[in-house]
Every structure is written in C-alpha cells, then in structure tokens.
Amino acid sequence: MAELASLEDPGARAVNEKHGDDHGVNLTKLRAVAKRLRTQQELSRELWGTGDTAARLLALLICRPKAFERDELDVMLRDARTPKVHDWLVNYVVKKNPYAEELRVSWFADPDPVVASAGWALTTERVAKKPGGLDLVGLLDVIEAEMKDAPERLQWAMNHCLAQIGIEHAELRARARDIGERLEVLKDYPTSPGCTSPFAPAWIAEMVRRRQVT
Known part of the structure; x- marks a missing residue:
C-alpha cells in the first residue's frame, strides 16, 4: 500500500x-x-x-x-x-x-444496472465466441426496447452487444444496423482520428470492412 x-x-x-x-x-x-x-x-x-x-x-x-x-x-x-x-x-x-456462465445468467437481468452491465458484457463475449444456445433475436428485441433509456454503463454494454451481433452474424446485420440508426445511441460520441466510433452502425461497418480486407 x-x-x-x-x-x-x-x-x-x-x-x-x-x-x-x-x-x-x-x-x-x-x-x-x-x-x-x-x-x-x-x-x-x-x-x-x-x-x-x-x-x-x-x-x-x-x-x-x-x-x-x-x-x-x-x-x-x-x-x-x-x-x-x-x-x-x-x-x-x-x-x-x-462460474462465468452461471454469473452471466444471474447478472443479465439484475435490477442494478451496473451489475446488469456485467451480464451484458459476458453475453457479448458469448456472441463473439460461443453463440450456440443464445437467443440472438431476443437480445436484439431487448436492446431495441431498452437501450435508448438505459443508464450509461448498461447502455454502453448493450450497445457493444448490438455491434457484436451485427459484426459476427451476417443474417442479423441489417437489423442490428437499423436498430442502431433509429436509436442513435452514441451517434455523436467524440472519436479520435484513426479510432472506430462506438456508434453501432459505424462500428459494424468498419469491422466487417476490415475482415473483408484481410
């Protein structure tokens, strides 16, 4: 100390x-x-x-x-x-x-938005690495209904999940982009030159572009 x-x-x-x-x-x-x-x-x-x-x-x-x-x-x-x-x-x-998966399920719908944000962060990890068993359409439904008015840290976590779904799952990409465009969460967030915007449609487009290039 x-x-x-x-x-x-x-x-x-x-x-x-x-x-x-x-x-x-x-x-x-x-x-x-x-x-x-x-x-x-x-x-x-x-x-x-x-x-x-x-x-x-x-x-x-x-x-x-x-x-x-x-x-x-x-x-x-x-x-x-x-x-x-x-x-x-x-x-x-x-x-x-x-116990990561047990905690993900437990935290995901917790009434404390800071705790819930951890559940969403763990869910985003699964979206990217182990999506089997996840209801991706259901996740988009929740994001569409709740992200706009969510407290800041929870909103960031939900937005990350939205972007990850759009990046990883081509069949849901158009809907993920549409949700981002309509909700406009983090649309005007200041982004340094050379960095990717956290605005989901821009984030999705950039990451998909990079994968196509490589």
Missing part, C-alpha cells in the same frame, strides 16, 4: 477522475508492480479487501481467476463501483472463471 501511495500522480488522477476512477497510479507502473509480484492469491484478496481502487486493480492482476467461488465473485462485482475495477474484474477474472 505504501508503494502504491508512492506511485500517486496528480496528473493521472485528474485524467482518471474524468472517467469516474478514483486513483492516481499510472497503469503501466501498476502492471510493473504486478509483474514483479507474480501470482499471489492471498495477497490479492488482502489488497481487494482494502477497498482502495489502485490496490484492487493490482489485486486483479496478481490473482488466480479460477480460484474464486461463484458467490465470492458476485460479492466482488456488486462492490466494484468504479469503471476500471468493474471492467478488469469482468474481463480479467470472471471471463476466465468456471
């Missing part, structure tokens, strides 16, 4: 706080600390228990994703309120855990 405190950078904190993250540690430096520590599950749990955002990010880098029980991950997810911790927990830990 003392070492993490010594890495505090006011400039990094200012940037992070704009995105809702309350820490000031440069992530490259944080990863260097994790590389030195290697995997340490018990230390990971202790770091998580501090509640400190930088410590929790480090915890997620040195843990053993498969070592967590289902209920433990559920508690952690519900306690992960900053965007970066939430994102890393889902992508670095839950996706690699044996």
Whole structure:
C-alpha cells in the first residue's frame, strides 16, 4: 500500500477522475508492480479487501481467476463501483472463471444496472465466441426496447452487444444496423482520428470492412 501511495500522480488522477476512477497510479507502473509480484492469491484478496481502487486493480492482476467461488465473485462485482475495477474484474477474472456462465445468467437481468452491465458484457463475449444456445433475436428485441433509456454503463454494454451481433452474424446485420440508426445511441460520441466510433452502425461497418480486407 505504501508503494502504491508512492506511485500517486496528480496528473493521472485528474485524467482518471474524468472517467469516474478514483486513483492516481499510472497503469503501466501498476502492471510493473504486478509483474514483479507474480501470482499471489492471498495477497490479492488482502489488497481487494482494502477497498482502495489502485490496490484492487493490482489485486486483479496478481490473482488466480479460477480460484474464486461463484458467490465470492458476485460479492466482488456488486462492490466494484468504479469503471476500471468493474471492467478488469469482468474481463480479467470472471471471463476466465468456471462460474462465468452461471454469473452471466444471474447478472443479465439484475435490477442494478451496473451489475446488469456485467451480464451484458459476458453475453457479448458469448456472441463473439460461443453463440450456440443464445437467443440472438431476443437480445436484439431487448436492446431495441431498452437501450435508448438505459443508464450509461448498461447502455454502453448493450450497445457493444448490438455491434457484436451485427459484426459476427451476417443474417442479423441489417437489423442490428437499423436498430442502431433509429436509436442513435452514441451517434455523436467524440472519436479520435484513426479510432472506430462506438456508434453501432459505424462500428459494424468498419469491422466487417476490415475482415473483408484481410
């Protein structure tokens, strides 16, 4: 904890706080600390228990994703309120855990929109890698009905799922684009030169183009 405190950078904190993250540690430096520590599950749990955002990010880098029980991950997810911790927990830990599918189903329709966004993120992973058994048309129905007015983090997760369906499943591409065009979610989101817009129709078109080129 003392070492993490010594890495505090006011400039990094200012940037992070704009995105809702309350820490000031440069992530490259944080990863260097994790590389030195290697995997340490018990230390990971202790770091998580501090509640400190930088410590929790480090915890997620040195843990053993498969070592967590289902209920433990559920508690952690519900306690992960900053965007970066939430994102890393889902992508670095839950996706690699044996209970990922159970948690996906459990979280997907949770009344807490932040928890539900994790369920949607896991669903998007399945859309891309293991779509068998998913009701893709049903997902598009929910997105069409609810994405426009969803809270921000849930809206982002639903939009990602919409784009992924359009990218991966040609038979649903036209409908996915149409939903994106009509709802106009993230249509005007500022995008840096060379980066792909998160606006679903543009995102779908660009990724399909890239695959055709390669």
